Amino acid sequence: MRADVERAGEVEVRRSARRRRTVTAYREHGRTIVLIPAAFTAAEERRWVDQMVAKLQTREERRKRTLGSDDHLMARAHELSTAHLDGRAVPSSVRWVENQNRRWGSCTPADRTIRLSGRLRGMPPFVVDYVLVHELAHLLEPSHNAHFWSLVHAYPQAERALGYLEGVEYGSGHAGLADGPDDELEPGTVD
Numbered sequence: 001m002r003a004d005v006e007r008a009g010e011v012e013v014r015r016s017a018r019r020r021r022t023v024t025a026y027r028e029h030g031r032t033i034v035l036i037p038a039a040f041t042a043a044e045e046r047r048w049v050d051q052m053v054a055k056l057q058t059r060e061e062r063r064k065r066t067l068g069s070d071d072h073l074m075a076r077a078h079e080l081s082t083a084h085l086d087g088r089a090v091p092s093s094v095r096w097v098e099n100q101n102r103r104w105g106s107c108t109p110a111d112r113t114i115r116l117s118g119r120l121r122g123m124p125p126f127v128v129d130y131v132l133v134h135e136l137a138h139l140l141e142p143s144h145n146a147h148f149w150s151l152v153h154a155y156p157q158a159e160r161a162l163g164y165l166e167g168v169e170y171g172s173g174h175a176g177l178a179d180g181p182d183d184e185l186e187p188g189t190v191d
């Protein structure tokens with residue numbers, strides 16, 4: 001019963017005399033609208049509503065996964081390089097890694113690979129973008145010198161993102177560290 005009550009609040013079924021067989025569902029202001037033919041029985045309505053709601057959820061979850069994918073990360077890196085580094089930073093690969101707990105990102109200039117810590121997932125986009133720009137800048141300047149920081153600060157939200165990450169690190173109780181195993185350190189890898 002409880003599930004029915006919840007569903008009643010979020011799903012609105014609209015019967016249409018013009019519809020004969022087609023069923024449509026979409027989200028509107030946080031609610032799910034399902035359009036069904038006027039002739040549907042209560043059982044048909046229930047079956048179709050369940051099916052359409054499940055379908056919408058699957059589609060939304062797939063979209064969420066795509067946003068968090070390595071392909072999306074690579075495309076975003078390319079956009080940021082073009083926007084802030086004159087397109088000069090060209091990585092060979094950019095991917096999420098789950099074993100990187102001490103650093104937000106890392107870059108190996110020798111093979112132009114970039115890795116981002118999975119801990120960044122769910123953080124605001126300007127923070128993820130900052131870490132990408134940081135690692136992209138290492139493709140042009142491996143050390144944390146003045147030249148490097150001038151490259152990073154071409155990204156207008158660098159300072160804000162640094163403040164955000166400092167806050168997260170402070171909140172985790174370790175200065176710059178999070179719980180978990182050490183990273184695999186590869187020679188020539190910078191953070």
Ligand SMILES: [Zn+2]
Nearest residue numbers: 134144190191
């Ligand atoms: Zn760095």
